[in-house]
Amino acid sequence: MITEKFKKVILDELNLDDFDIQDNTTADQVPGWDSLNHINVILALEKAFNVHFKGIEVLRCKNIGDLQNLVNTKLNQ
Amino acid sequence: MIKSTTNNGEIEWDRWVENAKKYPDKEAIIHWVAGEEPFRWTFSSLLNAAESFAVGLKKKGVQRGDVCATVIRHNKYFYPIYLSISSIGAIPAILAYPNPRLHPDKFRHGLEGMSKSSGLDWILTEKAISEVIEPLVTKENSTIRGIFFPLEWEKDLKFEGKELELINEVRAKIKNTDPALLQHSSGTTGLQKPVLLSHKAVLDFVTNYGKALELSPKDKIISWLPLYHDMGLIAAFHLPLAFGIPVVQMDTFEWIMIPSLLMEVISKEKGTLTWQPNFAYNILAEKVHEDDLEGISLDSMRMFINCSEPVRDRSNKLFYNRYKKYGVKENSLSSSFGMAEVTFLATQSPPGEILKKLNVNRQKLSQGIVEIIEGEENTRDCVSSGKVIDGCEITIIDEEGNEVKEGYVGELLIKSVSLFDGYRNYPEKTAAVLKKGWYYSGDYGFCHEGYYYIIGRKKDIIIVAGNNVYPEDVEDLVSHVKGVVPGRVVAFGEYDEEIGSEQISVVAETKIIEEEGRKKLKLDIIIAGMTEDINIKKVYLVPSRWLIKSSAGKPSRKTNRERLVEKKESIKWS
Numbered sequence: 001m002i003t004e005k006f007k008k009v010i011l012d013e014l015n016l017d018d019f020d021i022q023d024n025t026t027a028d029q030v031p032g033w034d035s036l037n038h039i040n041v042i043l044a045l046e047k048a049f050n051v052h053f054k055g056i057e058v059l060r061c062k063n064i065g066d067l068q069n070l071v072n073t074k075l076n077q
Numbered sequence: 078m079i080k081s082t083t084n085n086g087e088i089e090w091d092r093w094v095e096n097a098k099k100y101p102d103k104e105a106i107i108h109w110v111a112g113e114e115p116f117r118w119t120f121s122s123l124l125n126a127a128e129s130f131a132v133g134l135k136k137k138g139v140q141r142g143d144v145c146a147t148v149i150r151h152n153k154y155f156y157p158i159y160l161s162i163s164s165i166g167a168i169p170a171i172l173a174y175p176n177p178r179l180h181p182d183k184f185r186h187g188l189e190g191m192s193k194s195s196g197l198d199w200i201l202t203e204k205a206i207s208e209v210i211e212p213l214v215t216k217e218n219s220t221i222r223g224i225f226f227p228l229e230w231e232k233d234l235k236f237e238g239k240e241l242e243l244i245n246e247v248r249a250k251i252k253n254t255d256p257a258l259l260q261h262s263s264g265t266t267g268l269q270k271p272v273l274l275s276h277k278a279v280l281d282f283v284t285n286y287g288k289a290l291e292l293s294p295k296d297k298i299i300s301w302l303p304l305y306h307d308m309g310l311i312a313a314f315h316l317p318l319a320f321g322i323p324v325v326q327m328d329t330f331e332w333i334m335i336p337s338l339l340m341e342v343i344s345k346e347k348g349t350l351t352w353q354p355n356f357a358y359n360i361l362a363e364k365v366h367e368d369d370l371e372g373i374s375l376d377s378m379r380m381f382i383n384c385s386e387p388v389r390d391r392s393n394k395l396f397y398n399r400y401k402k403y404g405v406k407e408n409s410l411s412s413s414f415g416m417a418e419v420t421f422l423a424t425q426s427p428p429g430e431i432l433k434k435l436n437v438n439r440q441k442l443s444q445g446i447v448e449i450i451e452g453e454e455n456t457r458d459c460v461s462s463g464k465v466i467d468g469c470e471i472t473i474i475d476e477e478g479n480e481v482k483e484g485y486v487g488e489l490l491i492k493s494v495s496l497f498d499g500y501r502n503y504p505e506k507t508a509a510v511l512k513k514g515w516y517y518s519g520d521y522g523f524c525h526e527g528y529y530y531i532i533g534r535k536k537d538i539i540i541v542a543g544n545n546v547y548p549e550d551v552e553d554l555v556s557h558v559k560g561v562v563p564g565r566v567v568a569f570g571e572y573d574e575e576i577g578s579e580q581i582s583v584v585a586e587t588k589i590i591e592e593e594g595r596k597k598l599k600l601d602i603i604i605a606g607m608t609e610d611i612n613i614k615k616v617y618l619v620p621s622r623w624l625i626k627s628s629a630g631k632p633s634r635k636t637n638r639e640r641l642v643e644k645k646e647s648i649k650w651s
Contacts, residue, residue, distance in 0.1 A: 015614075015615070016600065017596045017599075017600070018596075019600070026177065028176065028177040028178035028607075029178070031600060031603040031604055031607060032603060032612065032613075032614065034178075034612040035330070035333040035542075036333075036356070036541065036542050036576060036578065036580070036612065037576075037612070037614075038333060038334065039333070039336065039360060039364045040364075040575075040576075043364060052366060052368065054369070055111070055334060055335025055336075055337060055338060055369065056111055056112050056335065058334055058335070059111060059112075059331060059334050059335060
């Protein structure tokens with residue numbers, strides 16, 4: 001499940017006031033989350049949660065729920 | 078040195094066959110997929126696979142001169158498919174695979190527009206998008222005659238008997254002045270300009286460019302560039318194939334997800350050359366973790382070539398300072414200038430030479446005068462894009478069309494042995510840029526001691542990560558969003574220092590006063606852009622009658638941009 005903090009980091013990075021983000025939302029459905037800005041979203045999440053993603057781990061995420069799970073897994077390690 | 082002259086009458090297929098005979102077991106294309114073992118095509122295995130696809134194309138009825146558009150993702154069979162189209166005298170045209178954010182109707186509409194303007198005959202694609210494309214074939218007045226799924230075809234077919242005789246006859250008739258490829262230059266899908274290049278133009282270009290790069294058989298190209306873009310298609314595909322040197326093809330999508338992948342591939346494959354737009358230097362310098370670079374070595378690299386976007390000194394410095402400890406040499410940072418209309422490039426900085434830079438008086442430069450000064454106040458750093466390559470000629474003219482002397486700014490005009498044959502089916506657009514053998518580039522710059530410096534553009538094109546976007550397309554799109562005053566929109570590029578590229582900003586007039594309504598409108602504008610695969614980074618909403626018009630009666634991009642971005646004028650809503 002997408003946490004409030006996780007959602008806020010994404011919205012702040014993309015300069016969005018609000019947007020509904022669910023587990024099955026994909027990056028291409030979020031306004032402003034294009035290939036050029038993708039890396040900024042990833043780095044903002046890493047900074048906010050003090051975690052480090054490996055590139056291949058991010059590549060395997062099919063939706064934003066997978067990315068949230070990746071953060072959760074890192075935090076529990 | 079590799080030979081630097083083309084044979085009379087030679088076509089690309091001849092050259093590829095010759096290379097397959099000379100270097101049958103040498104690697105030609107290394108197809109890279111993150112987390113997997115790369116697939117390695119040799120020159121002979123690539124040609125054999127191409128021959129098999131050519132049999133398939135002939136069976137389907139593809140003829141010499143037909144335009145075959147490919148819409149295929151990163152796939153190891155893409156390369157022999159492309160070669161097979163060329164081998165039968167048909168014309169390959171690589172189109173971008175639809176981004177998931179692009180609405181299927183918009184993609185279809187764009188393809189339809191492109192089909193009408195470019196005269197696409199066949200679409201070679203994947204089954205995954207067949208439903209989106211199929212309606213175009215049956216549509217009245219469609220130029221598209223059929224859709225094929227070559228990835229599904231048998232892979233070991235050969236021309237035999239009568240078929241072999243016929244194909245040899247076809248190949249013997251292909252002339253080097255025949256079209257070799259069709260590529261779509263800048264603009265929104267459906268409105269892009271189709272650039273047609275002959276075999277001669279491409280082979281002459283790679284010959285001249287290979288000389289400028291001092292290309293040797295030891296070179297190896299590493300590329301994440303999309304092949305629908307001239308930079309990827311010519312530099313990282315036609316050039317190595319023609320010279321018989323290997324290229325590693327990465328997936329653009331994977332690179333943007335894992336930028337450090339480029340460094341990993343260079344290190345593992347001992348690459349020597351790569352081309353990238355300016356923004357990639359910022360991404361690699363500032364968005365890669367040190368952990369992801371463990372154990373890499375970049376000392377094999379001869380040239381990192383910055384092109385397709387204005388070259389920024391800051392981006393080069395950031396990149397060099399980050400990677401010098403991994404073996405990047407300062408003199409490997411290189412630059413170039415060009416466009417698809419001259420096949421790819423007109424200038425290139427000499428290999429092994431540190432990039433030339435000039436500190437010029439910013440105020441004088443805006444008046445068209447190049448005054449080199451000391452110090453940093455009110456100056457502009459201009460990075461050279463190198464010297465003119467063989468086969469090209471450049472002249473610089475003022476607004477009256479008079480040639481300007483060295484030290485003055487003007488529009489760059491290019492003459493080239495590899496000049497395009499015009500925009501296919503667009504004689505009026507061709508006539509607007511091609512006059513008396515000169516291509517009017519629309520780029521402003523100057524020459525200093527034989528080196529060219531590009532400083533701006535005549536047209537208001539926005540260059541986002543190496544891709545050209547016309548502000549008119551964005552304005553038209555936003556103008557139709559409910560809540561925006563129709564026709565009262567301007568779009569322009571704002572340089573994003575962090576990314577190292579321009580991003581799209583929009584100023585739109587609205588009569589909506591309450592804040593919640595304006596927040597919703599901003600989101601609606603961004604979403605409207607998404608459906609056309611245009612990412613609008615900033616939306617400035619302004620009250621009705623706020624935008625200043627130009628003398629032509631349209632809202633002025635330049636003036637309104639200055640008010641908001643440079644003067645940061647505040648907006649009052651009551």
